[in-house]
Every structure is written in structure tokens, then in C-alpha cells.
Amino acid sequence: MPTKPVNRIGEIYGNLTVIRISNRRSAGGNAYWWCKCKCGKEREVASDSLSNKPRKKKNITECKDCAKKLVRKALYKKHSQEENLRRKEAISNRQLLKEKVPEEWLRLPLTDAHARELNKKHFFRGRVCINGHLSPYRINGGCLECSKQFQSNDYLLNEAADTRNKHATSNMNQTQRKGNACKS
Numbered sequence: 001m002p003t004k005p006v007n008r009i010g011e012i013y014g015n016l017t018v019i020r021i022s023n024r025r026s027a028g029g030n031a032y033w034w035c036k037c038k039c040g041k042e043r044e045v046a047s048d049s050l051s052n053k054p055r056k057k058k059n060i061t062e063c064k065d066c067a068k069k070l071v072r073k074a075l076y077k078k079h080s081q082e083e084n085l086r087r088k089e090a091i092s093n094r095q096l097l098k099e100k101v102p103e104e105w106l107r108l109p110l111t112d113a114h115a116r117e118l119n120k121k122h123f124f125r126g127r128v129c130i131n132g133h134l135s136p137y138r139i140n141g142g143c144l145e146c147s148k149q150f151q152s153n154d155y156l157l158n159e160a161a162d163t164r165n166k167h168a169t170s171n172m173n174q175t176q177r178k179g180n181a182c183k184s
């Protein structure tokens with residue numbers, strides 16, 4: 001028989017207050033506790049996740065919904081910090097490119113997100129693409145110079161494929177005809 005767990009009702013961990021014991025036990029016999037979050041929702045938490053000391057395994061300090069919200073908030077913060085860095089970098093890159101690139105490039109939005117904010121299709125970060133082009137980018141589309149080249153390559157490839165298909169079809173017809181000839 002596992003020993004009776006110490007009563008933890010009333011203890012506070014972050015946004016959680018322990019309100020009652022659960023019937024659930026861990027494989028090792030440790031208790032689970034029902035806790036009430038500040039938002040009003042309840043969460044069942046293993047007793048070893050209820051601690052105010054930093055540990056290797058993360059302590060639980062809010063209900064599942066609040067935990068998800070916190071993750072989203074942290075992610076949003078991280079993304080906006082990254083975006084600010086990108087914009088700063090674009091500004092300094094573009095300063096160095098004055099009179100070296102078309103004026104209108106320097107009037108484009110700074111980044112993909114900036115272009116979306118302004119409802120524009122193109123932006124210019126003042127950086128070269130992986131193929132070495134210094135060119136504006138299209139939102140979702142990448143480097144304009146690359147896509148120009150890709151489109152013309154695509155056209156050539158399509159032409160080649162069309163020719164191949166025509167050959168294939170005429171070969172097939174010949175084979176079919178031969179096959180039919182054998183059958184008859």
C-alpha cells in the first residue's frame with residue numbers, strides 16, 4: 001500500500017491552486033492533484049510537477065489552455081523580435097545600396113511581413129538570393145530574378161516535354177498497330 005500523500009490543498013503554484021486530490025496515481029504511487037487555474041479551469045497535475053523550485057522537468061503553473069496561450073505569446077514575441085531585426089538589417093543594407101540599385105527598389109517595403117502589412121506584393125531586403133541576384137522579392141514567391149529565369153526554364157522544359165510526348169504517342173501508336181497486326 002502506498003503511503004497516504006501529504007495534504008497539499010491550498011498550496012499555490014503560479015496560476016494554480018491545489019483544490020483536491022485525484023484518484024489517479026503515478027506508476028511509482030505518487031498522487032495527482034486537481035488544481036484550479038486563475039482563469040477558472042481545472043487541471044490534474046502530478047504532485048512532482050507542483051513545485052516552486054526550478055527543476056529539469058518543467059513545473060506546471062497553469063491550466064492546459066493558459067499554457068497553450070503562453071506558448072503562443074512567447075512565439076509571437078520571438079517572431080516580432082526576429083522581424084524587427086530583419087527590418088533593421090534591411091534598412092542598413094539598403095543605405096549601402098543607394099544609387100547602386102533602381103530608386104523604386106528602395107521605396108519597396110523592407111520585408112515580407114512589412115509588404116503584407118502595407119498590402120504590397122514586393123519587398124526589398126537589400127540582400128542577394130542563394131543564386132546571387134540582388135533583386136526585390138515577391139511575397140510567398142522569392143527572388144524576382146530567380147522566378148523570371150525559372151519561368152523561362154519552365155517554358156523550355158515544357159516545350160521539350162511536349163516534343164517528347166508527341167514522340168511517345170506516335171511510338172505507342174506504332175506499337176499498338178504492330179500488336180494488332182500480330183493478333184489478326
Ligand SMILES: [Zn+2]
Nearest residue numbers: 037039063066
Ligand atoms: Zn487557465
Ligand SMILES: [Zn+2]
Nearest residue numbers: 129133143146
Ligand atoms: Zn535570385
